[in-house]
Amino acid sequence: xxxxxxxxxxxxxxxxxxxxxxxxxxxxxxxxxxxxxxxxxxxxxxxxxxxxxxxxxxxxxxxxxxxxxxxxxxxxxxxxxxxxxxxxxxxxxxxxxxxxxxxxxxxxxxxxxxxxxxxxxxxxxxxxxxxxxxxxxxxxxxxxxxxxxxxxxxxxxxxxxxxxxxxxxxxxxxxxxxxxxxxxxxxxxxxxxxxxxxxxxxxxxxxxxxxxxxxxxxxxxxxxxxxxxxxxxxxxxxxxxxxxxxxxxxxxxxxxxxxxxxxxxxxxxxxxxxxxxxxxxxxxxxxxxxxxxxxxxxxxxxxxxxxxxxxxxxxxxxxxxxxxxxxxxxxxxxxxxxxxxxxxxxxxxxxxxxxxxxxxxxxxxxxxxxxxxxxxxxxxxxxxxxxxxxxxxxxxxxxxxxxxxxxxxxxxxxxxxxxxxxxxxxxxxxxxxxxxxxxxxxxxxxxxxxxxxxxxxxxxxxxxxxxx
Amino acid sequence: xxxxxxxxxxxxxxxxxxxxxxxxxxxxxxxxxxxxxxxxxxxxxxxxxxxxxxxxxxxxxxxxxxxxxxxxxxxxxxxxxxxxxxxxxxxxxxxxxxxxxxxxxxxxxxxxxxxxxxxxxxxxxxxxxxxxxxxxxxxxxxxxxxxxxxxxxxxxxxxxxxxxxxxxxxxxxxxxxxxxxxxxxxxxxxxxxxxxxxxxxxxxxxxxxxxxxxxxxxxxxxxxxxxxxxxxxxxxxxxxxxxxxxxxxxxxxxxxxxxxxxxxxxxxxxxxxxxxxxxxxxxxxxxxxxxxxxxxxxxxxxxxxxxxxxxxxxxxxxxxxxxxxxxxxxxxxxxxxxxxxxxxxxxxxxxxxxxxxxxxxxxxxxxxxxxxxxxxxxxxxxxxxxxxxxxxxxxxxxxxxxxxxxxxxxxxxxxxxxxxxxxxxxxxxxxxxxxxxxxxxxxxxxxxxxxxxxxxxxxxxxxxxxxxxxxxxxxx
Numbered sequence: 001x002x003x004x005x006x007x008x009x010x011x012x013x014x015x016x017x018x019x020x021x022x023x024x025x026x027x028x029x030x031x032x033x034x035x036x037x038x039x040x041x042x043x044x045x046x047x048x049x050x051x052x053x054x055x056x057x058x059x060x061x062x063x064x065x066x067x068x069x070x071x072x073x074x075x076x077x078x079x080x081x082x083x084x085x086x087x088x089x090x091x092x093x094x095x096x097x098x099x100x101x102x103x104x105x106x107x108x109x110x111x112x113x114x115x116x117x118x119x120x121x122x123x124x125x126x127x128x129x130x131x132x133x134x135x136x137x138x139x140x141x142x143x144x145x146x147x148x149x150x151x152x153x154x155x156x157x158x159x160x161x162x163x164x165x166x167x168x169x170x171x172x173x174x175x176x177x178x179x180x181x182x183x184x185x186x187x188x189x190x191x192x193x194x195x196x197x198x199x200x201x202x203x204x205x206x207x208x209x210x211x212x213x214x215x216x217x218x219x220x221x222x223x224x225x226x227x228x229x230x231x232x233x234x235x236x237x238x239x240x241x242x243x244x245x246x247x248x249x250x251x252x253x254x255x256x257x258x259x260x261x262x263x264x265x266x267x268x269x270x271x272x273x274x275x276x277x278x279x280x281x282x283x284x285x286x287x288x289x290x291x292x293x294x295x296x297x298x299x300x301x302x303x304x305x306x307x308x309x310x311x312x313x314x315x316x317x318x319x320x321x322x323x324x325x326x327x328x329x330x331x332x333x334x335x336x337x338x339x340x341x342x343x344x345x346x347x348x349x350x351x352x353x354x355x356x357x358x359x360x361x362x363x364x365x366x367x368x369x370x371x372x373x374x375x376x377x378x379x380x381x382x383x384x385x386x387x388x389x390x391x392x393x394x395x396x397x398x399x400x401x402x403x404x405x406x407x408x409x410x411x412x413x414x415x416x417x418x419x420x421x422x423x424x425x426x427x428x429x430x431x432x433x434x435x436x437x438x439x440x441x442x443x444x445x446x447x448x449x450x451x452x453x454x455x456x457x458x459x460x461x462x463x464x465x466x467x468x
Numbered sequence: 469x470x471x472x473x474x475x476x477x478x479x480x481x482x483x484x485x486x487x488x489x490x491x492x493x494x495x496x497x498x499x500x501x502x503x504x505x506x507x508x509x510x511x512x513x514x515x516x517x518x519x520x521x522x523x524x525x526x527x528x529x530x531x532x533x534x535x536x537x538x539x540x541x542x543x544x545x546x547x548x549x550x551x552x553x554x555x556x557x558x559x560x561x562x563x564x565x566x567x568x569x570x571x572x573x574x575x576x577x578x579x580x581x582x583x584x585x586x587x588x589x590x591x592x593x594x595x596x597x598x599x600x601x602x603x604x605x606x607x608x609x610x611x612x613x614x615x616x617x618x619x620x621x622x623x624x625x626x627x628x629x630x631x632x633x634x635x636x637x638x639x640x641x642x643x644x645x646x647x648x649x650x651x652x653x654x655x656x657x658x659x660x661x662x663x664x665x666x667x668x669x670x671x672x673x674x675x676x677x678x679x680x681x682x683x684x685x686x687x688x689x690x691x692x693x694x695x696x697x698x699x700x701x702x703x704x705x706x707x708x709x710x711x712x713x714x715x716x717x718x719x720x721x722x723x724x725x726x727x728x729x730x731x732x733x734x735x736x737x738x739x740x741x742x743x744x745x746x747x748x749x750x751x752x753x754x755x756x757x758x759x760x761x762x763x764x765x766x767x768x769x770x771x772x773x774x775x776x777x778x779x780x781x782x783x784x785x786x787x788x789x790x791x792x793x794x795x796x797x798x799x800x801x802x803x804x805x806x807x808x809x810x811x812x813x814x815x816x817x818x819x820x821x822x823x824x825x826x827x828x829x830x831x832x833x834x835x836x837x838x839x840x841x842x843x844x845x846x847x848x849x850x851x852x853x854x855x856x857x858x859x860x861x862x863x864x865x866x867x868x869x870x871x872x873x874x875x876x877x878x879x880x881x882x883x884x885x886x887x888x889x890x891x892x893x894x895x896x897x898x899x900x901x902x903x904x905x906x907x908x909x910x911x912x913x914x915x916x917x918x919x920x921x922x923x924x925x926x927x928x929x930x931x932x933x934x935x936x937x938x939x940x941x942x943x944x
Binding site for chain 2: 391
């Protein structure tokens with residue numbers, strides 16, 4: 001034990017006095033801090049947009065509610081009152097609500113797909129598939145290179161830092177001629193390499209904990225739940241660096257030259273972080289192709305079918321007998337019953353296609369998650385995105401919630417439209433409201449982390465057996 | 469000649485090095501896989517889009533008798549055809565929309581990018597030919613060249629070589645030539661395969677433009693690899709040890725190919741803000757309603773037009789006009805909205821350009837960025853090509869809607885929204901056929917990257933020539 005500590009202490013001295021550690025610390029800190037700044041900037045901008053939308057919705061609905069209570073003595077008042085008490089006007093063009101995909105507490109750390117998918121959606125009473133399929137404004141050149149967020153620093157850069165810090169752990173002893181001296185000590189080679197590796201891992205952990213703490217501080221993460229998620233986040237980062245520690249250990253165990261180690265380690269990095277994921281991505285796009293570009297054509301074709309009102313209303317009433325009212329109490333200014341029937345028909349036609357698309361997406365993801373043993377970098381990023389609520393699955397869940405909300409929004413208004421009832425000011429209190437339920441807090445990392453640790457253990461064992 | 473001798477020596481020695489042969493074969497394998505999968509992917513997409521375009525056209529032609537304005541609402545679709553060379557470089561195609569809905573009253577965005585269908589793997593890049601060419605081959609070059617001089621120095625053969633009367637520049641360029649031949653062995657088979665696939669696809673009838681693009685791509689990458697070889701051998705010549713040379717080269721690679729491009733794009737995005745879709749739409753609507761300058765409301769514009777037209781025809785109400793005034797108002801609205809849209813879309817593009825300007829500036833010191841940009845441009849998968857498609861689709865939409873509005877104007881009277889046109893009218897709208905712009909157009913758009921690449925190459929060659937004069941063969 002004593003000699004183990006001695007190696008640790010010596011190694012620390014050597015590292016401390018060398019140039020590499022200083023440069024690396026500077027680089028790591030700079031990239032870590034920049035990543036935090038970048039992530040929070042992007043999320044803050046999105047939050048500003050969300051706040052504008054909230055305000056827009058608030059003002060619109062409030063003024064409509066006020067109009068609904070106006071006395072109808074003047075022409076202007078009467079016009080406003082007529083709009084605000086008409087269920088269709090409020091349900092579709094005037095009172096639409098925004099379904100907002102609020103970022104979760106950890107989103108700035110791992111932005112995932114947040115730049116690819118829209119994070120808000122106006123929900124009106126017309127067919128939901130006439131409203132979805134939007135794209136947020138985003139610079140394609142930026143999307144191509146991806147985010148420089150904390151997840152990027154951990155998944156892509158941290159292994160590089162570790163490689164630079166440790167590729168010559170053992171070979172430098174040989175190259176400097178101190179190897180024989182080292183071997184003459186009463187310690188095994190395993191102990192030596194392990195001590196050196198542990199020291200470097202400890203440095204990496206200090207860095208991880210430091211930036212995580214900084215993140216908690218700057219992002220004002222409060223509450224046990226958020227801190228718990230941040231700790232999970234840290235656990236994945238630690239697990240992922242253990243994997244790279246194991247890789248370093250395995251490569252060093254071959255006891256080759258520094259140049260060989262540097263090249264081999266960079267090769268490993270290249271394969272794990274770039275080549276394998278890119279290859280799989282390419283393979284997926286060929287083996288499991290998908291295409292939804294024609295969904296929009298279908299929406300148009302379906303909606304521009306010219307069918308008589310009675311033709312669309314008959315099956316509609318069969319589906320919704322509760323909305324059938326044979327006699328009107330008052331004359332209708334606008335008869336929108338067939339309009340709603342057409343819109344629902346469109347949704348019903350498209351739903352199975354969208355369902356099939358989502359299943360194809362899930363199948364692609366399932367393929368990826370089956371391969372995740374071989375892809376620790378993908379595994380780590382997937383876990384990060386899951387915790388941050390920024391994965392493609394999170395977006396699909398958000399869309400599901402949007403569709404649910406669309407259903408609730410319509411079931412409030414449609415009986416009034418069909419009964420030809422006016423909205424009362426009191427109804428405004430009862431409008432269905434959007435509330436987003438994030439999957440992130442319930443996201444479990446245990447399986448992914450276990451896979452990461454098992455693979456690390458396997459690689460480490462290889463090195464251990466080799467190093468005698 | 470010592471130069472040829474050294475070139476041959478490096479070439480033979482490398483081929484006898486088992487490690488390099490393995491690495492080279494792996495890269496070649498990746499290159500072939502990338503070519504093949506890229507080509508399959510391209511075929512799938514190209515086929516689908518061609519079909520989609522055909523069925524959109526068929527739907528347009530198959531419209532029943534209807535009012536021209538309903539046809540404008542019905543609209544049609546433009547699917548972006550894949551350019552012939554995009555299988556080599558997917559460029560931004562994955563991230564830009566693949567189809568635009570062309571209808572009256574509004575300019576829709578291109579939607580449905582392939583990136584939305586991808587899993588999180590898209591964040592790791594795509595194994596395209598250019599991925600291998602831009603990132604992996606340089607690494608192979610580093611692997612090949614880092615010990616070019618340092619090893620001779622460490623094994624004390626450099627002094628022997630120089631004492632035989634070999635000049636340093638001859639040794640240097642000899643080595644460079646030898647390595648270049650080796651890299652050629654790795655790259656050329658894939659290039660041949662790519663060219664064959666391309667010609668097989670087009671029935672061996674590729675246009676001269678495509679051929680020229682392919683040729684320029686080949687030249688571009690030859691220069692890019694040359695730059696890396698020259699640079700790596702030079703670093704090796706100036707380094708104390710193989711280890712130092714390797715570390716310098718690897719960190720340069722990491723910085724130039726991984727960190728800088730990302731940091732530049734991200735910083736650009738943080739510095740220059742683009743509006744959200746919501747804010748963008750709102751601005752469009754406001755300008756449409758109140759006028760671009762804020763003092764020309766839509767209602768006033770319509771009144772103005774009415775006054776003008778009534779005076780022109782010498783009547784006092786629109787119902788007396790021989791034409792359908794509604795068609796005229798709609799066409800005026802279309803022209804105005806087009807102006808408004810061009811203004812805001814132009815501003816947005818300027819903002820994007822600002823965001824990209826950091827990357828453009830760094831391309832003067834980072835040839836990877838210049839080559840990436842040029843390669844995308846030549847492959848027809850860059851943003852400029854996307855904008856070109858979008859512009860042409862918009863021009864088509866505008867002409868289509870104009871034709872419909874004019875038909876409505878002349879074939880019916882004001883207030884008549886029921887008057888239909890016959891089925892054969894739809895064929896009068898020409899088919900949307902997108903033509904890829906020429907190579908000349910690409911080069912004119914890419915002058916900055918071209919300049920950056922030439923400038924960097926020139927500076928590198930000059931500093932190497934100067935550096936070789938002050939070459940110190942032995943470590944002091």
